[in-house]
Amino acid sequence: MLETHNKTMDEARQGEAYGGQLEAEKKFEKHFYIESYGCAMNFNDSEIVASILNEHGFGATKIIEDANLVLVNTCSIREKAEQTVRNRLVHFKGLKKNRPDMLVGVLGCMAERLKAKLLEEEKLVDLVIGPDAYRTLPNLIAEAETGQKGVNVLLSREETYADIAPIRLDSNGVSSFVSIMRGCNNMCTFCVVPFTRGRERSRDPQSILREVQDLVDRGYKEVTLLGQNVDSYYHTNDDGSEVVNFANLLELVALVSPKLRVRFSTSHPKDITDEVLFTMKKYDNICNNIHLPVQSGSTRVLQLMNRTYTKEWYLKKVDRIREIIPDCAITCDIICGFCTETEEDHQETLEVMAYSNYDLSYMYIYSERPGTLAARRYADDVPDEVKSRRLDEVIALQRKMSAAIFKSDIGKTYEVLIENTSKRSEEHWSGRNSQSRVIVFPKGDYNLQKGDYATVKVTDATSGTLIGEIVAV
Structure with a gap:
């Protein structure tokens, strides 16, 4: 999510290189340098990778010249994101001229999608590791050190990395991410995630609670529960004896400590149930903030996007949130210029924004992603200048709403x-x-x-x- 005008916490850190919370007495002969781009899940994945590398003799460094291994954790959500990563890889290739022993690898969504091009056509990398293959990274490094290319982009239906304790990279010591599930089943036509991260699978709730308790024990005061579609979390034992849905998990995490703030991201409107809302209302330490992407205000366009709801249904969901949690802040994702979008469709998006009164929105021009259903089914037929003008109008409205909301807080x-x-x-x-x-x-x-x-x-x-x-x- 690089092409945005209001940045999330993780996007504000995009492209940042990380050190890590390493034990002071632990010495490493080799070091890795990692940059992460895109969503919060990518940053959390980098923390998992750091833990795996630490166990195999690699320490983190923020100085690229000291690194034996350079990794880029990538995002394929938007074309601009991929171009940013490619530019960085070209830069790293230049560094290798003076450091032929340095290995360069690509992790995550872009790795899975562009493996052949990165390895063979452009010869930019030595390693390509998909989001479900991080456990194999040490073996792939060993292969690459012999001159072979290390590649594993196989997707999994089971991998959740539940047993790996992430190393909190570049943390402020106050807030941290906790991944509760991976993958997505929604198949929105504009989105590449189901093809790069696979199907949904939820992590064992006890492993989540252990990770949260560990963070509390180390002084953290806030966790954000992460998933591509976090509120579709659903875990059942093999024998079916225990079922935990997202509302149940939210309550369990809230009960870890009354002084621990709990947030979650990202949601799909269809899965924000009354049970979730009443759980949020019940516990003061569950934050009153819901990210509720609409993408478009036009029912016709929403159907083309396969969003599974109508404009009217979405607005009723907004009403229900306001009814149960009156002071809840709602944020949003909006795509401008999706295939066949008309001026009438665009005006409906502005109407939904005004009705919903979002605190902020993450606002994008539609960027066709190869391999998605939209790329195969629809023509990207809205001119760039029209997309840009509509985005400007969406931004202007959001700025006006945000200013009014913040002004209304004076005195509170x-x-x-x-x-x-x-x-x-x-x-x-x-x-x-x-x-x-x-x-x-x-x-x-x-x-x-x-x-x-x-x-x-x-x-x-x-x-x-x-x-x-x-x-x-």
Whole structure:
């Protein structure tokens, strides 16, 4: 998700190289350098890869010149994302001229889709590893060190990496991701994920709870439960004796600690059930923030996208969320210029946005992805200039709504989890409230640290940030 105008937390870190939380006394003869692009799941996958590499003698480094192994964890969601990764690989190929022993590998979605081109046509990489093959990485490295190409892009119906403890890379020590499932069954026509990450499979709930408890024990105060379609989580024992759905899991995680904030991403509207909503309402530490992608406001276009709901059904879901959790923030994904989209379709998207009153939206121009159902079935027939103009209109409306929502928070008081010192001032803290709105406020004379909670009254607002002052700790 690189071509976006409001960035998620993980997208704001895209392309960043990671060190890791390594034991100080542990020494490594070899080192790896990793860059991650795209969704939160890719960043979490990089943490799994780091754990596997640590167990096989590789330590993390942020200095590429010190690396024996350079990895890029890739995204195939948009064309721009792939081009960004390709440019980085060309750069790494140049570095190899002075470091012929350096291995370069591609992980994740782009690896599965473009393996032949990356290996043979462009000769950019030594290793290609799909998202279900990370356990084989040490053997593939050994092959590549002999001059062979290391390749494994086989998809799995079982792999969840449930037994691997991720190394929290470049963590702020406050918030972390926990993957609860992999793959997707929805087959939206514009999306490549089912082809690059395979079918849905849910992780054993006990392994999830162990990982969450470990994070709490290490001082983390917030977890985000991850999945391509997180609220379709469904786990059953082999003998059918225990069934855990997403609402059940959400409750179990909330019960780990009342001081642990719980978030989740990403949702499909069809799976945000009343049971999930009432569970969110029941527990104060489950954040009042739901990502509810609509993609288009036109029922006709939604049918072409295979989104399985209508405009009217979606708006009723928004109403139900507001009814059960009145102060819930809703965020959204929107695609502008999907195949055959008319001006009337576009106006319906603007109408849905205005009705839903999103806190923010992740807004994209449609980018045809090879191999998807849309690429095979429909012509990408909306001119680029029309796509761009419609995107501008969507952005303008979202900015107007966001500014109004943030302005309406002036005078309100929120519990804020302190995440970091403000980027603009060492004298201010930055954190988020339950709705995931960023609040910046003076540190004052309070003896607070990252990971502490503070009660903050909002005194001012920009279109994307709340400004406040501490009223209690």
